[in-house]
Amino acid sequence: MTEEVIYQKVLEKAAHWDVIPLAIVVHHEKELIGVLELKRHENKNYPEYEYWIGGVFVDPVWRGQGIAGKMIAMAKEKAKQLGITTLYLQCESHNIDLYQRHGFKIIHQASYHNIETTIMQFDVLLNHKTT
Numbered sequence: 001m002t003e004e005v006i007y008q009k010v011l012e013k014a015a016h017w018d019v020i021p022l023a024i025v026v027h028h029e030k031e032l033i034g035v036l037e038l039k040r041h042e043n044k045n046y047p048e049y050e051y052w053i054g055g056v057f058v059d060p061v062w063r064g065q066g067i068a069g070k071m072i073a074m075a076k077e078k079a080k081q082l083g084i085t086t087l088y089l090q091c092e093s094h095n096i097d098l099y100q101r102h103g104f105k106i107i108h109q110a111s112y113h114n115i116e117t118t119i120m121q122f123d124v125l126l127n128h129k130t131t
Contacts, residue, residue, distance in 0.1 A: 024071045034058040036071040043112055049088040072102045079124050090117040103127050
């Protein structure tokens, strides 16, 4: 898949702001600097975990400037607006602190496509504050 095809898929998801899956896209001027997906059933091993944050990416030049945190806050607010009660995500160990700072709790460890991950959850109803 070319970079242009990926970019078009992200734009298609971003165009549908009230339908899951959706993408949160951050630009600086005309440069794409961050993306996050809000989607259903990311990990087939856990069908009971319905709504997920995934595909979080921030351009390396822009990391450390709060871009991921802002996208996470937007995703949590959008989940609340859509009536979603719980969000899940899976991440590698080096990203656990980021998500814990934003209210996600560790549920358990998992293996996904032969990569060790941590499954985390955020209770949208209990956490009215989104950041």
